Amino acid sequence: MGERGTGAARIFSGVEPTGHLTLGNYLGAMRRWAEEDQYRADALFCVLDLRALTVEHDPARVRRLSRQAATLLLAAGLDPGRCTVFVQSHVDELARLAYLMECTAGVDEIQRMARFREGAARAADGARLSLLTYPALWAADVLAYGTDEVPVGAGRARELELTRELAVRFNERYGRVFVVPRAARAPVAVRVGDLQDPRSRMGEGRGGAAGVIHLLDEPDAVRRKVSRAAGADDGAEVAYDGAARPGVANLLEMLAACRRDGDPGKLAEGYASCGALKRDAAEAVVELLRPVRARHAELAADPGYVDAVLRAGAARARELARPRVDAAYEAVGLLRR
Incomplete structure (x- = not known):
């Protein structure tokens, strides 16, 4: 069989x-x-x-x-x-x-x-x-x-x-x-949470398109979506607490997954504010997806x-x-x- x-x-x-x-x-x-x-x-x-x-x-x-x-x-x-x-x-x-x-x-x-x-x-x-x-x-x-x-x-x-x-x-x-x-x-x-509804998985939340990073999003679109992540105001302190601060925890988990660092809690210790965290998370996503987007363009042409x-x-x-x-x-x- x-x-x-x-x-x-x-x-x-x-x-x-x-x-x-x-x-x-x-x-x-x-x-x-x-x-x-x-x-x-x-x-x-x-x-x-x-x-x-x-x-x-x-x-x-x-x-x-x-x-x-x-x-x-x-x-x-x-x-x-x-x-x-x-x-x-x-x-x-x-x-x-x-x-x-x-x-x-x-x-x-x-x-x-x-x-x-x-x-x-x-x-x-x-x-x-x-x-x-x-x-x-x-x-x-x-x-x-x-x-x-x-x-x-x-x-x-x-x-x-x-x-x-x-x-x-x-x-x-x-x-x-x-x-x-x-x-x-x-x-x-x-697990990657929705940027506007971080307690839900990405694409399943109530945040609409603003909460979802698509694999073919342009780099500036990725940066814009991450910069507007809910529950992570630029000046706020960074702490890894999924229950109390799910938006910040989601960004830390996203960054850890992209970098393969593995420990969002340790990553949090390196940031004084959410603004810096969002910038790094956005760039990590952009670099992670860059080869996927490039290869997709090649395949789509064939x-x-x-x-x-x-x-x-x-x-x-x-x-x-x-x-x-x-x-x-x-x-x-x-x-x-």
Whole structure:
């Protein structure tokens, strides 16, 4: 069933093109994928474009952001010679397997998923059914490829837990078809807060665009957003206290992550005022993203190369998924095609 021949663990993860990718995406996941995961494992990285269809969307924008996300994955350092980069909707087997996951899951456990509750609360014209059933598709994403590990942060932990439960339940009912994946957590978790709502993750706060640093933001835009960070007035003292001063703590954590200094508390001791901290944090972000932006520009000028990478990635993903999905269909009692 598409088994690996190298003995390496297989990992799967992805990004959602529901908006422009952010500094949080890069520091929280993409940098680790490029620097560690693609070297230590048989790694598959996916643009989860079907996620964008679970809410009101503009088709042209979905296409544009999906291509941009794929290009940024490569610009961040993913090497198609070492890992598999592809687009979710290019693997037809996922739709087949997602239906079996829907047949395995219970309504109550799907409705308890935080993403559905939060998305339904934001939907002005009512939540789409696809938002409710998306965890079944995510489970199919993970299980179709025989995934051993899924790099996860807090936002995906419950979805992976449900995926594990569905894999175990299916195997117990119909025989062992699926690998039960485990979470792969970074030794040092990186959480980047919204600059205007620092208690929320970047891109999930109430601060709007002013609180989010996008990977393709121009340097002056980065500097402007950081200079206006909430809860960090220029003349204020610097102390690392996430509970009492989340805005300052967020800037220290951002600077530590960009510089790989590791200890925001020690960094705080080197600053007399938030003005100096914001200047250093802004420049650290600008320098961190400079090579990503430059490589993105090169790749964007060669769309044929990006298309070829995605075609090859989807072909390999389908090759891995098809035998396992066929086995799952046979296990539940469906006739062979």
